[in-house]
Amino acid sequence: MITTPTKLVNAKRTKDSPVKSSLFRQSIRKLSKNKLAVSGFVVVILMFVACFIGPLFSPYTDNKINMAMMNKAPHLKHWLGTDALGRDVLTRVLLAGRISLTVGLASMMLSVFIGSLLGALAGYYRGIVDQIIMRIADLLLTIPSLPLLFIFGALLSEWKIPTDYRMYIVMLMLSFVGWPGLARMVRGQMLSLREREFMQAAVVLGLRDRRKLFNHLLPNIVPLLIVIATLNIGGAILSESVLSFFGLGVMPPTPTWGNMIDAANNMIDFQERPWLWIPPGFSIFATVIAINIFGDGLRDVLDPKQKR
Amino acid sequence: MDNSIEIDHLSTYFYTEEGAVKAVDDVSFRVPLGQTVCIVGESGCGKSVTAMSIMGLVEEPGGKVISGKIDFSGEDLLKLDKHSLRSIRGNEIAMIFQEPMSSLNPVMKIGEQIMEPLIIHLKMSKKQARTRAIELIEQVGISRPEQIADSYPHELSGGMLQRIMIAIAISCNPKLLIADEPTTALDVTIQAQILDMLRDIKTNSNMSILLITHDLGVVAEMADYVIVMYSGKIVEEGEVVELFERPKHPYTKGLLKSKPIINQRLEELYSIPGQVPNPLDLQESCYFHDRCEQCMSICQTKQPQLQEVGTQQKVACWLYEEAVAHV
Numbered sequence: 001m002i003t004t005p006t007k008l009v010n011a012k013r014t015k016d017s018p019v020k021s022s023l024f025r026q027s028i029r030k031l032s033k034n035k036l037a038v039s040g041f042v043v044v045i046l047m048f049v050a051c052f053i054g055p056l057f058s059p060y061t062d063n064k065i066n067m068a069m070m071n072k073a074p075h076l077k078h079w080l081g082t083d084a085l086g087r088d089v090l091t092r093v094l095l096a097g098r099i100s101l102t103v104g105l106a107s108m109m110l111s112v113f114i115g116s117l118l119g120a121l122a123g124y125y126r127g128i129v130d131q132i133i134m135r136i137a138d139l140l141l142t143i144p145s146l147p148l149l150f151i152f153g154a155l156l157s158e159w160k161i162p163t164d165y166r167m168y169i170v171m172l173m174l175s176f177v178g179w180p181g182l183a184r185m186v187r188g189q190m191l192s193l194r195e196r197e198f199m200q201a202a203v204v205l206g207l208r209d210r211r212k213l214f215n216h217l218l219p220n221i222v223p224l225l226i227v228i229a230t231l232n233i234g235g236a237i238l239s240e241s242v243l244s245f246f247g248l249g250v251m252p253p254t255p256t257w258g259n260m261i262d263a264a265n266n267m268i269d270f271q272e273r274p275w276l277w278i279p280p281g282f283s284i285f286a287t288v289i290a291i292n293i294f295g296d297g298l299r300d301v302l303d304p305k306q307k308r
Numbered sequence: 309m310d311n312s313i314e315i316d317h318l319s320t321y322f323y324t325e326e327g328a329v330k331a332v333d334d335v336s337f338r339v340p341l342g343q344t345v346c347i348v349g350e351s352g353c354g355k356s357v358t359a360m361s362i363m364g365l366v367e368e369p370g371g372k373v374i375s376g377k378i379d380f381s382g383e384d385l386l387k388l389d390k391h392s393l394r395s396i397r398g399n400e401i402a403m404i405f406q407e408p409m410s411s412l413n414p415v416m417k418i419g420e421q422i423m424e425p426l427i428i429h430l431k432m433s434k435k436q437a438r439t440r441a442i443e444l445i446e447q448v449g450i451s452r453p454e455q456i457a458d459s460y461p462h463e464l465s466g467g468m469l470q471r472i473m474i475a476i477a478i479s480c481n482p483k484l485l486i487a488d489e490p491t492t493a494l495d496v497t498i499q500a501q502i503l504d505m506l507r508d509i510k511t512n513s514n515m516s517i518l519l520i521t522h523d524l525g526v527v528a529e530m531a532d533y534v535i536v537m538y539s540g541k542i543v544e545e546g547e548v549v550e551l552f553e554r555p556k557h558p559y560t561k562g563l564l565k566s567k568p569i570i571n572q573r574l575e576e577l578y579s580i581p582g583q584v585p586n587p588l589d590l591q592e593s594c595y596f597h598d599r600c601e602q603c604m605s606i607c608q609t610k611q612p613q614l615q616e617v618g619t620q621q622k623v624a625c626w627l628y629e630e631a632v633a634h635v
Contacts, residue, residue, distance in 0.1 A: 197410040204363050205425050205476070206397035215424075219415040 027223075030301045037297020043290035047283070051097030060088035061095070074275050081275035083263070093279045096255035101287070103171050103250070104237035110175035111236075112229045115182030116218065122183065123190025124213055134187065137180035145177040149239065153248025163251040170249045174236050182228055189221045223302035230295035234288040241284050257284045311379075312484045312516035313362070313401075314338040318376030320354075320361045323369065329587045331357040331371070333540040339484065344510065344517040346531035346548075348524065348563070352584055354540040355520045359488050362518075363403055364393055381483070399429040402477035406489040408469035412461040418445075419457030422476050429480045444475040448505060467498035471505070478509055485510075486518045491526060503529055524567050528552060536560050539585060539595040542614055546621030556623040558600045594626065602627060 031037055055061050060078075069086035072078060080089040122133040140148075152173045156166060193199065194217065202212050237257075243249030244258025252259050260280035263269045269276050320332040332354045339345045347355040360366050361373050362385065378385040380401065385393065405411040412421055422441035426432045432440065438457070445453035448471040461469060470490060477485055487506065491499040503526060510517055519530055527534055527548065534552075535545040536559065544557040555561045562580040582599035594600070597607040606626050614624040 197405055197407055198413045200365055201403075201405060201411045201473075201476075202413070203365060204397055204403040205428075206394040206399060207424065207428065208394065211424075211428075216413050216416070220413070222415070 027301045031297055034297040034300065037294050037300075040290040040293035040295075040297065043286060044294060047097065047287050047290070048101060051094050051101055054094040055091055055098070058088065058091040058094070060091040073273070080279050081273070083276055084269075089275055089279055092255045092260065093257070093283055096257045096260055096280060097283060097287075099167060099250060099254060099256045100237050100240060100258070100284070103167060103174070103240045103256070104233045107171040107174035107178060107236045107240075108229055108232040110171065111178030111182060111232060112225060114175060115179035116186045116221070116225055118179065119183035119186025120190050120213055120218060123187035124194055124209070124217065126191075130187070133183065137183050140177065140180045141184075145239070146242065148177055149173055149243055150246070150248055153243055153246070157248065163254060167250050167254065170240060170243060173243075174239055177239075178232060178236065182232070185224065185228065186221060189224060190217060193217050193220055227295060227299045227302055230298055231292060234291035234295070237284065237291075238288055257281075310341055311338045312341050312343075312381075313518070314377075314379040315358075315362070316377040316379065318358065318361055318378065319374040320357050320366055320371060321374050322371040324588070326588050330540050330590065331587070332361060335376075335537070335540070335542055337535055337542065337545065339516045339518050340533075341483075341516055342510070342514045343532040344507075344519055344530050345533045345535065346519045346521060346527045347535045347537055348521060348527055349537035350522060350584060352587070353537045355522075355537050356488055357540075358537075359403070359486050359518065359520055362486060363397065363401065395429065398425045398482075399480045400482050401484045401486065402480070402482040403486040403488065404470070404473050404477050404490045406492050408466055408473050408493065409461070411473055412469060414461055417458055417460060418464070418472055422457070422472065422479060425476060425479050440479070441475075444479055445472070447478075448472070448475045449501075467494055467502070470494060470498075470502055474502070474505065474509070478513070478515075481513055482515060484516045484518065486520070488520045489522070490519070492521070492523070499526070506530070524563065536563070539587065539590065541595065542622075542624065543596065544621075544623045544625075545614075546623075550618075550621055554618075554621075556617055556621065556628060557596075557625045558602050558627075559596050562599075562601075594624075 065085045065087070069078070069082045070084060072082045072086075074081040078088050078090070080093065083089055083092070118133045118137070122130040156169060161169060199212065199216065202216050207216070240249055240256065241258030241261070244251075244256045245261055247259070247262065249258055250256045257280040261277045261284075263273070263276035264281075315338065316336050318332055318335045319330065322329040322331050335354070335358060337345065347358060349355050357366065357371075361376075362378055364385065366373055373386055376386065380396065383392075385396070388396070412418070419438060419441050422444055423432075423434070423437040426437040426440055427434065430437075442453045442457055445456055450456055450468060450471055456464070456468075456472075461472075464472070470493075474490075485506075490506070491502050494502065506517065506519075507530065509515065517530070519526070521527060531548045533545070534548050536543050536551075536557065538559050544551070544555070544560045546556075551560065552564065555564055559580070562578075565578045566580060568577055580599055585595055585598070592611055593609060594603075594607040594612055597603045600607065604626055610626075612624045612626045612629060614622050615628060617623050617628050
């Protein structure tokens, strides 16, 4: 007799109690209504799946040079044709995607980490810490990032860094130029958050700075960080492609989308063999556009104040 | 020791472009153990800044505690280093703020926020802290404590949040609870509940309360001892019954007169004429003189000192300075 009503109440509670609808769930629900953002997300996911799983089904992953199959137009055996060394373009585009996406993701994570940490420290401690960090950031922001990356790239070639390591160094380079803008934004948020009443309450509770910073302040800007991080991936992929296109990023034979489009530098390849440069070009285009659309949708959901 | 906290000649100034603002000017008082002391006054009279000074919340640059001593169980809070201050805050002195809605971190679960001081000050394990947090939620009169512990601040009402704030404040059994207008943002029925709860907690755990309010109803309900502040200074203090029955200072009289009485509809509610003086250009005079009905010539040139009048009552007004009265 008594158990039945309680059960009923409990069942109802788990179904639509406010506790269940966290910000995360709400955001996903709102995001799923944005068709454009969802399609962007789907494209990104497809890209990842294709690049990381696709090559497993290809018989050409060994990158063997095959002189008999040089510069063949797309046909049944090589869906996107072959390049000057007889390698399968489709396989190379997918393998290149692995590198490009990894570099994009990794350098984004690193720059978000550096940027949010330094920005948080600057905004929280203010004074001299703020001055030092933000002046360095300003300095990096005043130098256009592309020339800076070129100089780094040229230095790497000058120092004869082994090609295997270059990928990692390129990641570091990209995050090095990526963090200042982010740090600025995080600092701004921190400056306003630290004055909020709940931070006074945190002081009154006798919390340590570290706890205040990482348990109380940073979680408040996670939505902002997610948005910036997402948009940053696109930028990082683009920068990596630019660098590699100019032969200053990841070096062949390791394929990346950027150094594959390098084929377009050659007049004959450009005019006669579009299968060499259109696939990597389209991959960059599709990925970056998809990421940006998704990021924009995310921003509308997570950070509505930032809407222009 | 029979005092929970003793404030001695505390002065806190804020520096603005136009000059220094004496937000708290040479204020001394004490909170006896197990008693409730109320600080009353209009907006901007320095009552909140007094509380902030005690908790060390006045931040430089901008504001600074110029002088004074805050004696808390034998230690001067103003001279303590960061570490010892941290172990007192939240542990031995707790504070409740005016706006419960904005005093809790919006992205942390209620339970976690109650657990925090328990883990830090009482060195509890996460599991113990959680059990204790749920007990505390229950203790402040909220049902379904488990569920509340897992919800976020925006999911609760203001009254519930203020209860949670109280739960956090009493979690470490503090010796002193500073409540800065704890009921101002709440509606009247909830106000009464919150005040009742504070009173119960006080009697049960023998805690002292420093209550800051502008609401004389709250004062009458809660206080053992009342301090009336005006323009950063104490103008009158005394035992609650005494002060309400025989207010001495014209300002206190004015305050008491401007309180609406239920069931009595007046044409116009009494209000003290004039404005609070600009804290930037305070003269060597009684700060209240231009609003005072009994203003004398000396009031415009000299500042009255806090004097004992009768038992347990002090007032800073020339009307009660016998030496002057005879002149």
